[in-house]
Structure formats: C-alpha cells, structure tokens
Amino acid sequence: MEYLDYIDHISEISLRIILYLLFLWIHGHAPFIRHIEEDELWMYRYPSVPSIVPKNVLLIVIIVGPVVMFLIEYFHNRRIEDIVKGMYALSLIYALNAVLTVTLKLLVGRPRPNFFIRCFPDGYGTDIDNCTGEYKSHMDGRKSFPSAHTTFAFSGMFFMTIRMFYLLKIREPIRGKGFRCLLCSFPLIIAILIAVSRTCDYNHHYSDVIAGALMGSFIAYNIYYIYFPKLYEPKYVTET
Template sequence: MLSCRCHINTHAANMILELLVRIFLLIAFLITEELDPFQRVIQPEEMWLYKNPHSVHSTVTTRMLFSSAILVPLCVITIFSLMRKDRLDFLHAVLACSLAELLDGVLTNSIKLIIARPRPDFFYRCFPNGVMTTDLKCTGDLDTINEGRKSFPSGHSSFSFCAFGFTAFYLAGKLHTFESRGRGVGWRILVTLAPLYVALMVALSRTADYRHHYEDVIAGSLLGLAVAYAIYRQYFPALTHATCDKSYARLYALRDAMSLQEYNTNNAISTRIPLDSVKTV
C-alpha cells in the first residue's frame, strides 16, 4: 500500500513538472514573438535580393498553420488511443507533441531575432512607395519592417515539419512501418509519409508568397524535423524496435506489472512450502 501511494505521488509530481515546463516554454514563445530583431546593416548592392513583391496575402495563414499543426496530431493520437483503449499512450503522446511544438517555436523565434535576415519582400516593407532613400532609412510601418527582418529560419516550415513530422513518426511507430512486421506493405509507408508531404507543401508555399528565401525554408524544415524526432525518441522507442508501437510509459507499466505478478507468484509459492521441508546445506 505504501509503495502504491509513493508511486502515485511520484507520478503526480512528474505531471506537475511536465505542465510547468510547457507553461515556461509557452511564455518564452510569446515573449520572443513580440521582441524586435537585431537591426542588421543592409548594403545598397544587396538590396536587389529583397525587391520581391510585398503582399498581405499568404497561401497558408498563421491561423491555418497553428490550427492544423495542433488538431492533426491530436486527432491521429486520439484515434489510435481509442482503438487501443490506451489512456497512458494518449497522455504521453500529447505531452511529447506539445513539448516538441513549444520547444520548436522558442528555438525558431530565438534564431530569427539574432540572425535578423531580411525577407525577400523587405524592400517594399521598408519603402512602400518604391523609392529608396539615400541613407537607407525605412519610411514604412515599423511593425511591418521589423517583421520583415525575421526571414531565417522559416517559422511556417519549422512548425509544420515539427508538428507533421511528429505525426509521421507516431504513425510509423504505431503501424510498424520500419519494423519487420511492416516491411513490404506499400500503404504503411504512404500513410507515414502523408504528413511530411503536407509539411513540404506548406514550406514551399512560403517561397511562392515571397515570405522566405529557399535557405530559410530548408533550415526551418530541418530544424522542425530534428526537434520532432528528438522529442519523439524521448517518449517512444526507435522506429525499428519491436515495441515501437508503445510509449516508454506503457512499457515501464507493463514491466512493473510483470514484476509485481512475479513477486506475488513467488510469494504465494513460498507461503505454501512448509518451513520444515527447507533443508540447510
């Protein structure tokens, strides 16, 4: 009974700590969203790189990105948890996904603020009338100008590859796509790669909208995918492992249950053996 209570208390403490970590990252993300980037000097001869058309239209808006990046992984996790009736897997998958997305957001914003690379449409953000001043001092809206200095890495690319990349890893684990049981089955690899295809389209749309350079998109995509995989492996086994469809929390619970069952079995056997029958050597 005492051991059970200690386990419950430890689990509750861990959950509180997990929640506090995410609250801290969320606050850090919101703060870095509002900070002004470094005012990097732009030379006149490089201004041609930033003379692409400026438009308020985006193929994938920020609201669309955040909505899909939150809802799609959550729906996939919920479906598999309901099919398997595994609440523990649901909890730890949500913890992993939320940690990955928040950490990715903080890292992406921090790099943006320090690198402060101008966007491809920075010229018309800086000079809305299309006339460049001799001292290169911008005449446009200050918020629009500051936002124009946050090109590297691409936030849309980073966040989409983090969210949909995590979804792809989660599907690969649940479907045993890269494990022996999933080899030679075409639909498994297609289902696994589908989220990455969506992330790729989101990333490429940022170049079509003249919001990012290709280097920004590549760097953001790699960053998001790396964060997603690192956090996924913190909560789930390798995708080539036989138990890749179970979270570490579930595996530990199964191990503890087996240990308890073995202990109870051995204890029951020992109580049935008369002490007189035990011979000392």
C-alpha cells in the same frame, strides 16, 4: 494515480508554461538590424502578397492533424498513457521549436524577400536604416531566418510520421506495406507544400525553409524518442 505521478504531470505542464512565457518575452524584442548594401537590394525587392498558408490555417494543420491521430490511436489501442505521452511530446516539440525559432529570427535579423516594400510602401527610398513603412511590418520583415511556418509544419508532421510508423507497424512483415508507407508520408508531403508556399508568396528565401525543415525535423525526432522507445526495440515487436 500515485503522488509521484501528480508531481510528474505538474512538472511537465509547468515546463511548457515557462517555455511559452520565455517565447513571449523573446518575441517582444527587436531583431538585429543587419546592414544591407545597395547592390544587395535586388534580393529584397519582391512584391508583398497575402500568405498562401495563413497562420490560422497552419495552426489548424499542426493541431487538428495530431489530435485526429491521437483519437484513432486511442480507439484502436485504448491506451490512454500512450496518448498522454504523445501529447506531452508534441507540446514540448512545439514549445522548444517556438523558443528556438524566435531566438534565431532575432539574432540573425535576415531581411525577407519582400523587405523593401515593407520598408518603403510607396516603392521609393534608399536609406534602408530609416524605413517609412509601418514599424511592426518592416521589423517583421527582418525576421526571415528561419521560416516559422516551416519549422512548425515539419516538427508537427514529422512527429506524426514517426508515430504512424509504429501505429501502422511499418517494420513488421505485413501486407499492404506500400499503402501504409504512403499514409506515413502524407504528413511530410503537407509539410513540404507549406514550406514551398513560403517561397512562392515571397515571405522567405529557400535557405530559410530548408533550415526550418531540418530544425523542425531534428527537434521532433529527438523529443519523440525521449518519450517513446525506438521502433525496433523488443517492446514494439509482435511475436510470430
């Protein structure tokens, strides 16, 4: 490995550490306290129930899925440089997604559908600006937009779908294209199910998950093509 390669790796790793520290710093701040009118309270009176997809399950999905894909790719192509580029791309996707998501949550300060019960655990209260519930819980209740579960699910799964398009040679005239397309769609199906679950357990509004899906996909799409050439470029076309 040449000297410049070492410098490049150090810069890549340093960037992700900086973004992670920035995320932690931003996350430690309180969200914008958005005023809620009494006639709006019906939107935030949904019950507080356990998450259908807990955070630890989400982490397993967005980490284990790509890792399995990288391992299969390596054993098939034996190109460690593509695996390294893929890991750099995915880690940057997650880092940028984390910083942007937490920043928007704090700036927007939109209450969750179950905010009222977070604010008043006993179910009684009118002064929304003076909650009686646990501070951490009702402050988290003001971080509805966008859905972090959705942004991370779509950023990771959309990355997998784009990468699988190349690995399964979707654009080439080959047999079994329908089956290959189904395999490429599977990560996005998982992302959609995770996103929908956030409305079913009353942690997010529909607009939260729609915005999260668009944001996660946009970040994944652009970062992927920074590290990898487009699928239709000559480098990725098999000669016939």
